[in-house]
Amino acid sequence: MRMPSISEYLHTLEHPFGMFRTLGEPVAERDVYGKIKFRAGNSSAVFRLSDGRRNFMLKCYIRPKPRLRTIYDYVERNGSPLLPRQKIRPDEIYVYSDSGEAGWYDVVIGDWVEGNTLDRELLRALTEGNRERLSELSEKFDRLCSALLREEWAHGDLKPENIVVTPDGNMTLIDCDALFIPALAGENAEEIGTPGYQHPARGIHHYDKHIDDYPMALLSVGLKLLSLDPSFFDPQRDPGSLPFAPEELLTDKPPAWDAACRTFAEAGAITHRRLLELLRSPDPSLENLERFFAPGKESAEAPLHAFERNGRWGFADPTGKTIVEPLWDDVLDFHEEIAAVRIDHCWHYIDRRGELLFESSGYEAAGSFRNGTAKVRKNGETRWIDRQGNEQPAPEPNK
Amino acid sequence: MYSTPITRLRPTAFIIAIDRSGSMAEPITFNGERMAKSEAVALVANNLIDELINRARREEGVADYYDLAVVGYSGDGVELLLDAGEGFVKPSQLIVRDVPCRKLIRERRLPDGRAVMAVTEHNMWIAPKAAGITPMYDALRRVVTLTENWCRRNTNRTSYPPTVFHITDGEASDCDESQIRDIASRIRNKGTEDGHTLLFNIHLGASDDETRQHVIFPSSPEELPDRKYARLLYDISSALPQRYEPLVAEMKTAAVQPPFRGMGYNASIADLVAMMNIGSVTSSLI
Incomplete structure (x- = not known):
């Protein structure tokens, strides 16, 4: 028998008496015009229902899904913080087709996710x-x-x-x-x-x-x-x-x-x-x-050294463990816990976790930090910046 | 080919052409109820329109995934039944209309065996009609214009091509066979970069006589009864693309090989429902 259409599921939900195997007579949420609300997808329609105690999601299918039971049994057994609680209810809803046939169909029920x-x-x-x-x-x-x-x-x-x-x-x-x-x-x-x-x-x-x-x-x-x-x-x-x-x-x-x-x-x-x-x-x-997508790694206390892999640069600790992924086009060594790094034509500064030290639109050239300042070039002009990226006067030359 | 996703910016089109000539007043049984063929066809067409709107319903409302048109032809001429202007309407335009509703009352058996009278409401986007002669050629000419204008729009250039359902219970009274072949060919030749228009021709059986051979989605002329008109319908119907094949194969009881033709001969109303459901499978590309 072919899967029901959304219209046919709606007819059941309009008159749920005796049409659910375990869910009783759930009440579907309606819009301001009194029509049952739902959201359609490629192969299903999702309704928000209430059984008098709580709201829940009811998902009805308009295309066959041979793996539905296998997948949702797994989801129910294993769970995940990324997924709402949900389970399959085999042969739960009874639906009449427009051509007079009728049958039981699987549904998925679960927590209604607000948002x-x-x-x-x-x-x-x-x-x-x-x-x-x-x-x-x-x-x-x-x-x-x-x-x-x-x-x-x-x-x-x-x-x-x-x-x-x-x-x-x-x-x-x-x-x-x-x-x-x-x-x-x-x-x-x-x-x-x-x-x-x-x-x-x-x-x-x-x-x-x-x-x-x-x-x-x-x-x-x-x-x-x-x-x-x-x-x-x-x-x-x-x-x-x-x-x-x-x-x-x-x-x-x-x-x-x-x-x-x-x-x-x-x-x-x-x-x-x-x-x-x-x-x-x-x-x-x-x-x-x-x-x-890995979260920033804990930086080792030991000095980090630059290394190259497949033409990209990153940083590792003395044991060889990668601390900053080799994604940069070029890097300078760490000085004062800060390293200058380049992506395309732009230089930036990162800390020992590989996080940007401050937001900027990048520099055409960048030097290492010495005594809290670094020399950079922006729009053709040479400047000095501090660890917050604020412009500073040029340091006194060493005598 | 026939694979472009259907989106709001690249909708597809459905056109239903309905024979509303006098012969459509003949009674037929549908879902246990006796009614005129015209009523049954109107019910099926209205249900399809409802279902297409339902499938387009999203969190924020109804999305315009399709352009819909219905062409009716009868002794009173050819009419655009959803929109008298351009011919096409969108789901978002339909849902704000005041549409008459028909209540159907049927006896149904609940799962526990109890009999109940079930009331279902059906939007009547189009009304049934059965009057006069069969200006099929004129109607199909209108379909040519609709598909041509739709396919020509720059925004539809890469869309999934239109699907046309032509529902009739007899032969044309305004043309001969060669003209029907020609006009159907012109419909099928319209298209987008994703393929040609798909033309389904569904001939409804003259009565509920189950001894008459009925054919749906044949894969070769050998499946047809020895009737010239059946052969004509076969020749003017589209060969269905691959995505329709699993659904057709599932509904046909005999072992069959694709490709299948989008046609039905001596089809029942239940066949009509099944064929239009399969023909609208493109909504799975949403």
């Missing part, structure tokens, strides 16, 4: 010109990526519409239908995510823990770029508000590429600058993505 989806939060922040909010969304998303990379599973359809920004400011993932879980290793994917957020070469055989790598990098780059310069927002673009579409990134000269590189360079956003390059990979799996 707005990331696409709406992003659009609102862009429309309001709220750069502080944009920065916040960018940082929170990167923290989400860091947490997600530590999980054994992957979401499978990462996109702004599937990320809820909760009132406490955290981000929660919704819609787990495309999840990769360890039990399904070696199998093909049933779906390949939403075009516009996935690598163009992603196919059904790409189904492992790394299926979120590309959308994580794409969203991270897009959010960071918009936080640095909201003028990259083009409401005429598809999809959502991201400045780049995956297909564009694989062309010889993606639109806005130079401007994006310059923006990242001037902001010292080395992680996102390198992620942008990574997005041009012909392969959907992005190697070692976790190094881009």
Whole structure:
């Protein structure tokens, strides 16, 4: 029997008496016109219901999902701070079709996640010109990526519409239908995510823990770029508000590429600058993505030394442990706990954790710190700055 | 081909062309209820429009993922049934309309065996009608114009191409076979960079006589009954792209090989429902 349509599920919810196996007669939330509220997706509709004690999410499917029980059993058993509590209820809802057939269908129920989806939060922040909010969304998303990379599973359809920004400011993932879980290793994917957020070469055989790598990098780059310069927002673009579409990134000269590189360079956003390059990979799996989202490492007390890997520079402690990832185009040694580092044509300063010492639009040339000041060149002029980036008088020459 | 995601900025189009000639007054059984073919077709078309609107519903409201048009043809001529102007309307325009509602009361069995009278409400975006002759050629000419104008819009250049459902219970009264072939070919030749317009031709059976051979989504002319009109419908219908194949294969009981033609002959209303559900599978590209 074919899966029900949304209209057919609505008919059941209008008259729930006797139509649920375990949920009794839940009441669906309605709009101001008295119509049942719901949110439709590619293969389902999500309703907010109440059983008299609490609100909960009910997800009904309009396309067959053979792995639904396997995936949601895993989610229920293992849980994750990144996912709301949810479980599958097999054969829970009885639905009549317009052609007279009827049957029981699986549903997923779970906690209702309060908050707005990331696409709406992003659009609102862009429309309001709220750069502080944009920065916040960018940082929170990167923290989400860091947490997600530590999980054994992957979401499978990462996109702004599937990320809820909760009132406490955290981000929660919704819609787990495309999840990769360890039990399904070696199998093909049933779906390949939403075009516009996935690598163009992603196919059904790409189904492992790394299926979120590309959308994580794409969203991270897009959010960071918009936080640095909201003028990259083009409401005429598809999809959502991201400045780049995956297909564009694989062309010889993606639109806005130079401007994006310059923006990242001037902001010292080395992680996102390198992620942008990574997005041009012909392969959907992005190697070692976790190094881009790892929290700042504890710096060793011992002196850090510069090292080069694949043409990029970073810093390691005397044991060889990488403290600052080799992402920079050039570096100077640490002096007074500060190192000058270069990205493209811009010099910046970092501390022993690899964090930018202060915000700046970068320098054309930069010297090491001596006695609390460093010599830099900006707009063709030589200046002296302190550890906060404030301009200082030139130091007295040593006698 | 036939893979462009459907988005607000790159919507697709659905056109339903409905025969409203006098023969559509003939009774038919649908869902246990006896009604005129015109009523059943109107119900199915209205349900499809409702479902397309439902599938476009998002957190912030209804997204305009499609442009919708309905063309009706009868002895009173050819009419645009959703919008008399340009012909196409968007879901966001439809949901703010005051639309009449029809209540259907049916006996249903609850899972515990109890019988209840269930009332379902159905928006009547289009009203049923059965009157006069069958100006099919004129109607399909209108469809040509609709698809051509839609495909020509710069914003639709790379969109998923239009899907046309043509529902009839008989033959044209305003043209001959060669003209039908020609006009259908013109519809199918319109398209976008993602492919040609998909034309589904669904012929409704004359009665509930289940002894008459009915065919849906044939994969070769050999599946057709020995009827000239069946062959004509086969020839003028689109070969369905790959994305429709699993759904068609699932609904056909015999082992079949693609490609399938988007046609039905002597189809029942239940067949019509199934075919239009499959034909609107593009909404999975949202």
